[in-house]
Amino acid sequence: MPEDLERLVPIRDSGTRTPLFGVHAVSGSAYAYNGLVKLLPADQPVFSFEAPSFDNERLPVNRIPVLAEEYVKILLEFQPAGDFQLLGWSFGGALAFDMAVRLAEAGAPVARLVLVDSGLPYIAEFPPEKAVAARFMADMAAISGIAEDTVDPIFAAAPADSSAAGLFERIEQAGILPEELDAELLLERFATFRAHLEALYNYEPPVVYHGPTMHLMAAESPAETMLWGKVTTDLVEVVLPGDHYSIWTGESLAELARRVDGFLLP
Numbered sequence: 001m002p003e004d005l006e007r008l009v010p011i012r013d014s015g016t017r018t019p020l021f022g023v024h025a026v027s028g029s030a031y032a033y034n035g036l037v038k039l040l041p042a043d044q045p046v047f048s049f050e051a052p053s054f055d056n057e058r059l060p061v062n063r064i065p066v067l068a069e070e071y072v073k074i075l076l077e078f079q080p081a082g083d084f085q086l087l088g089w090s091f092g093g094a095l096a097f098d099m100a101v102r103l104a105e106a107g108a109p110v111a112r113l114v115l116v117d118s119g120l121p122y123i124a125e126f127p128p129e130k131a132v133a134a135r136f137m138a139d140m141a142a143i144s145g146i147a148e149d150t151v152d153p154i155f156a157a158a159p160a161d162s163s164a165a166g167l168f169e170r171i172e173q174a175g176i177l178p179e180e181l182d183a184e185l186l187l188e189r190f191a192t193f194r195a196h197l198e199a200l201y202n203y204e205p206p207v208v209y210h211g212p213t214m215h216l217m218a219a220e221s222p223a224e225t226m227l228w229g230k231v232t233t234d235l236v237e238v239v240l241p242g243d244h245y246s247i248w249t250g251e252s253l254a255e256l257a258r259r260v261d262g263f264l265l266p
């Protein structure tokens with residue numbers, strides 16, 4: 001078992017309530033839930049998993065069951081007993097689901113599982129590198145303040161067989177990146193993103209999960225992909241105004257926090 005408790009980042013490590021464990025999205029960063037945590041009660045402890053390959057020398061992991069097994073071991077080392085509460089956005093939802101299944105099978109059922117705008121995964125053919133790089137840049141644009149309409153023309157003009165490294169060089173040369181980003185860092189982040197996306201394309205839920213589950217969905221996300229009712233038996237669904245990213249801002253985030261707070265154990 002990897003002695004890697006640093007993968008579990010304390011977002012708020014104090015409080016008397018049952019801890020909430022966030023599971024990183026496709027980027028691998030543990031800090032996607034900072035805005036949510038600020039709106040949760042001050043006595044709600046929150047810890048968040050960071051991907052093995054994020055900001056260190058470990059290779060990216062491209063299978064959800066492998067990540068889930070590692071994270072469950074870390075979680076049980078950190079908290080050997082008690083009620084478990086998991087939350088995951090997007091890719092993190094699928095990973096949190098697999099963790100919940102494993103915990104239940106180990107006799108440590110999850111008291112609460114929260115999925116945030118997470119499509120029900122299914123096994124599918126993996127897209128070409130240019131398409132994956134475009135998805136990565138759309139994700140980076142949404143979280144880094146890059147204007148997506150400045151990136152789209154660069155991808156449109158690039159050959160279909162362009163490498164991610166070549167595309168990122170074009171983007172850097174266009175002068176549209178914030179100071180903290182360059183082609184080298186984009187390529188480093190892309191390796192983790194690509195591995196997690198590959199993991200998603202190679203995964204489907206192995207069993208039906210029976211624990212209490214809430215799915216908070218963005219109104220602008222395709223409803224036909226949000227079908228967790230097929231693999232859960234105790235599911236509450238909530239629709240929030242906005243899209244996959246805007247639900248983490250403004251009144252949508254405030255409502256998301258209220259719903260999460262009301263669902264969690266006291």
